[in-house]
Amino acid sequence: MNYNELAELLFPNVTLTPEDLEERYPPRNLPEGAKVVRFAPSPTGYVHFGGIYQAVVDYMLASQSGGVFSLRIEDTDSQREVDGAVEALVRTLAQYGIEYDEGVILNEDGSIGERGAYGPYKQSQRTELYAVYAKKLVSEGKAYPGFATEEELEAIQETDKKAEIKNTDWSVAAEQKRAAMLAGREFTMDEVKAHLAAGNPFVIRILADGDQEKKIKFTDMVKGVLELPENDEDFVLLKSDGVPTYHFAHAVDDHLMRTTHVIRGEDWLPSLPKHIQLFRYLGFRMPKYLHTAQILKIDENGNKKKISKRDRGAKMDDYAEMGYCTDVVWEYLLTLLNSNYEEWRMANPDVHYRNYPFSIKNMSVSGCLFDFDKLNDVSRNVISRMTADQVYTQVLDWAKIYDPEFAVLLAEKPDYAKEILAIGRGGKKPRKDITVWSGVKEYMSFFYDNLFERGDYPEGFPSEDIKRALAEFAAVYNPDDDNTTWFARLKAIAGDIGYAPEMKLWKQSPESYRGNVGDISMFVRVAITGRQNSPDLHDVMRILGEKRVRERLASAIAAL
RNA sequence: GGCCCGUUGGUCAAGAGGUUAAGACACCGCCCUUUCACGGCGGUAACAGGAGUUCGAUUCUCCUACGGGUCACCA
DSSP states (O other): OOHHHHHHHHOTTOOOOHHHHHHHSOOOOOOTTOOEEEEOOOOSSSOBHHHHHHHHHHHHHHHHHTOEEEEOBOOOOTTTOOTTHHHHHHHHHHHTTOOOSEEEEEOTTSOEEEESTTOOOBGGGOHHHHHHHHHHHHHTTSEEEEOOOHHHHHHHTTTOOGGGGGGOOHHHHHHHHHHHHHHHHOOOHHHHHHHHHTTOOOEEEEOOOOOTTSEEEEEETTTEEEEEEOOOOOOEEEOTTSOBOHHHHHHHHHHHTTOSEEEEEGGGGGGHHHHHHHHHHHTOOOOEEEEEOOEEEEOTTSOEEEOOTTSTTTBHHHHHHHTOOHHHHHHHHHHHHBTTHHHHHHHOTTSOGGGSOOOGGGBOSSOEEOOHHHHHHHHHHHHHTSOHHHHHHHHHHHHHHHOHHHHHHHHHOHHHHHHHHHTTOSSSSOOOOOSOGGGHHHHHGGGSTTTOOOOOOOTTOOHHHHHHHHHHHHHHOOTTOOHHHHHHHHHHHHHHTTEESSHHHHHHOGGGSSEEHHHHHHHHHHHHHSSSOOSOHHHHHHHHOHHHHHHHHHHHHHHO
């Protein structure tokens, strides 16, 4: 077989050579140690947590090494492509401040554009590049055309289909597959000509020379030394529409873009042998690889599963909706990504997380469970460090989109809202009441008459006690009291009705009292705020104002 | 089923031959206290199992078990 003739037959219009492309995309002129990375998602829908997880690694490695970070869109599967996915992706990246140097961007008018000298950055626009290398491989006898249709292949491998995977007899399927592959390798030039003359579509397959039984040692920067079987599968390089498969595009693009480090999920590990073979066939130097651990969840059977679409926390939009600020997500991501991040954070409470010295060796090897408790803890801490103004602004931004009525309420009296949000804020031990923006309404609802609801008093106290305490308090309440004076009144009331006015007394002999001053303040709290948990009561009353305090006391007494 | 990866408390994890096996979250208790919180102190709780190497294995090797991933003209 004359492979050059075959290559010309298959790719008559390809005139560029690999050498031309080497010139078009020259090696990057970067300082020693600079990492060239790329985030390469496929635009198949929502932006997910795992994607951002990887993008953060890309960002940290590139920015901290003085390297280059590009955004490449892997849109080689038109079937699965979703409208607007690229835009959503770019927006989400921007929202999180994950800046990249090159790649697909959004123009001012909202259309999709790009920047950088190594483009195009959408794979669908790079087909002429892939053809150059496909032609080269064919001309070297390392790849060949396959004219079998999908239906024919499916018929041969009758059971090897994802939907039926559970019922598949794997040993049979593997044999059928192997046979089909070998059969596909046998063809004559005349057959090819006949197919082409008939206009039959074809794919380009690699001619695998590996042996499944032989192992290759490969070092992954996260996983360490791996032992993989050689590739013996004639996988598809170019689909019948001329669009490359992931494998081929990966090799060609990452070579031409001069990628030094490939960061991707560990679900790619099984196809690594394919990539090793491709890079060797193509004569490309392999980049370093970081196969990151997966984020898992517990499914309904109690097993760990890859986190996916339906799961809370999978879509990045979920975080926005629940009201987690982007800094919180970043910090949580960093705690998952690098085992010593929290330690660093405690030692450097005021340093921006972008300055955290990210290290590959601290990346986790095994998958981890998504943990909302932890996320919430990070969130409470981050928010507790904010000023009331910052909180107000962010809550308002959130509410405008997700709770317009609440946004109106907040915007009506900004100073009032800020005053509320300022309670217990600042100082060394700020309160940590707020976890997510979506919880703020509930947190401050009792400050708004139309949202105020009366809840239960603590159990175990006769309502006469409560009623009497409230009545006495209503009688002596003076809005001009300072904190100490105000509380002294509560102590006096406690004494009047047989409750310990001092905690110490209560501790000494709880049996001598009906309760303590803390209980009295709780009665007042419930009367005024409607709940048992609220920020500092004196501050609350000050902000509510005399009129409303009196109203609420009166209605509370009446309700008892 | 083949292949690959993984397995330290409920969760995230440090430790890389000799440690009382860190820390964080969650949970519990105590303290502080103007409630609830915050904070402080403390507690419960772990090296999947079995062989081997070794004076000594959580740490090295092998096997088993379990979990995960993957086996497309999807990425």
